[in-house]
Amino acid sequence: EAGVAQSPRYKIIEKRQSVAFWCNPISGHATLYWYQQILGQGPKLLIQFQNNGVVDDSQLPKDRFSAERLKGVDSTLKIQPAKLEDSAVYLCASSSAGASTDTQYFGPGTRLTVL
Amino acid sequence: GQNIDQPTEMTATEGAIVQINCTYQTSGFNGLFWYQQHAGEAPTFLSYNVLDGLEEKGRFSSFLSRSKGYSYLLLKELQMKDSASYLCAVRSRPDSSYKLIFGSGTRLLVRP
Numbered sequence: 481e482a483g484v485a486q487s488p489r490y491k492i493i494e495k496r497q498s499v500a501f502w503c504n505p506i507s508g509h510a511t512l513y514w515y516q517q518i519l520g521q522g523p524k525l526l527i528q529f530q531n532n533g534v535v536d537d538s539q540l541p542k543d544r545f546s547a548e549r550l551k552g553v554d555s556t557l558k559i560q561p562a563k564l565e566d567s568a569v570y571l572c573a574s575s576s577a578g579a580s581t582d583t584q585y586f587g588p589g590t591r592l593t594v595l
Numbered sequence: 596g597q598n599i600d601q602p603t604e605m606t607a608t609e610g611a612i613v614q615i616n617c618t619y620q621t622s623g624f625n626g627l628f629w630y631q632q633h634a635g636e637a638p639t640f641l642s643y644n645v646l647d648g649l650e651e652k653g654r655f656s657s658f659l660s661r662s663k664g665y666s667y668l669l670l671k672e673l674q675m676k677d678s679a680s681y682l683c684a685v686r687s688r689p690d691s692s693y694k695l696i697f698g699s700g701t702r703l704l705v706r707p
Contacts, residue, residue, distance in 0.1 A: 522684070
């Protein structure tokens with residue numbers, strides 16, 4: 481079974497530029513999550529989708545971050561404009577239904593450096 | 596609010612046993628996960644506890660006490676490849692959705 485796919489793996493941009501990340505979850509997984517992991521910290525949930533609907537985006541900085549999952553499969557996360565403090569690893573995870581028994585499986589992440 | 600505490604760093608010797616503790620405070624507790632994360636890689640699932648007691652899986656075991664808000668991950672017969680960060684994550688259901696909150700992780704260094 482293929483795992484969660486993410487691209488790109490690395491991205492370096494200057495502040496105030498825009499950047500987009502892509503995620504393809506495990507086949508059949510209805511729930512998709514985007515996390516931000518700053519160096520030395522645990523992952524922090526940014527947004528959770530159930531199929532193509534948003535379940536939780538309470539920690540997403542909506543003035544600069546946006547995410548979509550239009551067809552309920554793959555998803556994109558965008559930052560516009562980027563700030564220095566956005567430097568982090570952006571992890572995508574998926575689970576089969578978002579229910580109490582579900583385990584989240586993570587992709588390899590995109591390491592973003594904002595200069 | 597929700598709070599998860601785990602030690603920042605631990606060091607152990609190859610072949611030994613190490614216990615990584617995690618304490619938490621949360622509302623609507625619905626399970627505790629342990630993930631392993633090697634440097635520069637994604638977290639990988641290790642264990643899940645929702646009821647009190649010990650879950651054993653090979654060299655790794657995880658324990659949960661819901662009344663004490665406490666869990667530990669026990670690693671036996673340590674190998675060099677076990678050097679990694681170990682993330683404690685609590686799932687809760689404060690509203691209509693399940694949320695997974697991660698601790699900051701414990702960086703384990705295994706020495707020869």
